[in-house]
Amino acid sequence: MADEKKAAFLANEKQIPATESQSSTKSISEDEGSEITWTEEEEKALKRRVDFLVMPILILAFFALQLDRGNIGNALTDYFMRDVGITQFQFNIGQQLLSAGIVILEIPSNIILYRLGPTIWIGCQILAWGFVATFQAFQKGLWPYLATRLLLGLCESGFIPAGLFTMTRWYKREETSKRFAIYFIGNYLATACSGLIAYGILHMRGIGGLAGWQWLFLIEGAFTVLVGFVFIALFPKSPANPVSFLGIRYFTERESQILQQRVLRDDPTKFQPRRNVSWGEVKDTFTNWRILPHFLMAILGLAPAHTMGSYAPSLVVSFGYDRLKSNAMLSIGSWILFILNLVWGYAADKTGRRGPMVLLGVFCFWGFTLGSRLVIDSQNPNLRFGLLIATIAFQAPWHAVNGSWLALNARSAGERSITMAIFVMSANIAGIIGGQIFQARDAPLYHTGWTVIIVLCSISLAMAITANLQYWLLNKIQKREGEDRYIW
Incomplete structure (x- = not known):
């Protein structure tokens, strides 16, 4: 049934002959009526070129995002709250405002992306939050702190689902989970490197009359601004128009047609006839009850991860380790998470089973958080540190696979765009919850x-x-009813 729908769709669009949907040599029809054929080897070569063109730029942008979003946890070890003049409760409120800002504009941002395309919209987002991240180095007092966190969240909103949606336009279904996991390399690589980077930069306290955390924000924010200019200059607009803002054309007309048709043959729902999301697609997404377990799983499972992002360095200090070294020590768990993220994505695509991989990941995380709770009064700092590292390592390798699972079950390009926005909204609602789990009176x-x-x-x-x-x-x-089956 699914193959018949695909063939009929493409035949109606005069893009491929309906009778050739199962051919080992793929073909499409040009406007002139002549056929373009390509081999499996040629398609693989084009896919490799996409991997080395699209993915590195998206990963670099995600790397910058996570540096700017997570470096405040490192700043805590350099007397950030004392210098700014806020309490731990007020710090938690600021973290919640960051997540709230992302949630507020997540869906509007993806609707704009759908209309403007990724090059301009994502690039402008990167520049916007990059400037906010840079100048937050000069905040002083409660209200500037709260305003900065909210503004940072508003500017960052939409980036992650925009990247996820953009990838679905370049890749087929069986290629998606692995690419989603590769995309999240930027996130986990930044988390793994941030402690090491912070360990070096925080030693700059006193240079130029600035605190170490101020140098941290200045340097990492300026890096993000540079990434924004790189993104706008180099990222291709779409498979149909693989040209950068600078006018660099990455694929020939024939190669561009192959890139489009290989994806549409695999999944006709990725056909994008309009430049806007319809109200029906928005309604269908919000009334799709199947996404509710995904949504709740992400909210509740990622809330502890947000808590660890802010307080893990302080926890390590409470175990008796050095204040600045704690940032570098925590990178162990982040590097393991980096590897596990790739393993989970590869295994999901290889086995074709997204659901069981998600379940396994959440189960492992649950087990290590339980272990951390059981040894909370232990006098063995190495045991507590080891379990904390394991908790961090397994806190989210399942998250990217959960996203690809949702994307693959979307019924149209517009619905996929809104679904990805809701998916990332859930992760940031988790941040609102996670921002208040650890309280000063409980320390x-x-x-x-x-x-x-x-x-x-x-x-x-x-x-x-x-x-x-x-x-x-x-x-x-x-x-039993002979209809299309959901991807599980």
Whole structure:
């Protein structure tokens, strides 16, 4: 049934002959009526070129995003709260405002992306949050701090789902999970490197009369601004128009047609006849009950990850380790997460099973958070540090696969765009929750905080089980009725 729909769609568009949908040598028809044929080897070569063109620029931008979003956790070890003049509760409010700012503009941002295209819109976003991140080095007092965090979130909103949606236009379904995981390399690589970078920069305290955390914001923010200019200058507009803002054409007309048709043959829902998202697509997305378990799983499972992003360096200090070295020590867990993220994405595409991989990842995270809670009163700092590293390592390798799972079950290009926005909104709602899990009155062991984390992870695990069960049951029904089956 699915193959018949694909063939009919492409035949109606006069893009390929309907009878050739199963041919090993792929073909499309040009406007003149002549056929363009290509081999599997030629397609693989084009895909490799896309991998080395599109993915590195997106990864670099994600790297800059995570540096600017997460470096405040490193700043805490350099007396940030004392210098700015805020309490821990006020710091938590600022972190919640960052996530709230992202949530507020997530969907509007993706609607604009759909109309303007990724090169201009994403590039302008990078520049906007880059300037905010740079000049936050000069904040002083509660209200400037809160305003800066909110503004940073508003400027960052939409970037991650924009990148995810952009990739679906370049890759086929069986290639998506691995590329989503590769995209998140930017996130996890920044997390892994941020502690090492901070360890060096924070030693600059006193140079030019500035604190170490001020130098951290200045240097990393300026790097982001540079990335924004690189993105605008070099990123190709689309498979149909693979030209950069500088006028660099990366693929010939024939290669561009192959890039478009190989994706549309695989999934006709990626056909984008309009430059805007319809109200029907927005309505269909928000009334799609199947995304609810994905949404809740991400909110509750990632809330502890946001807490760790802010407080993990301080936790390591409470174990008895050096204040600045704690930033570098935590990079161990982030490097492991970096590797596991790739393993999860590769395994999901290789096996064709996104749901079970998501469930396995959430289960591992739940197990290590439980271990961290059980040893909270241990006098063995190495044991506590080891379990904290394991918790960080398994906190999110399943997240990118969850995103690709959602994207692959979207029914149109517009719905996929809104779904990706909701997916990333869930991660930032998690930030609003995670921003208040650790309270000053609960420090330094955070008995209550760790208990809350266990509860959240347990419900997230239940949602992962629910998501798997719903697709399993729906596919049994769909198979009996002879309709298209959901990707599980």
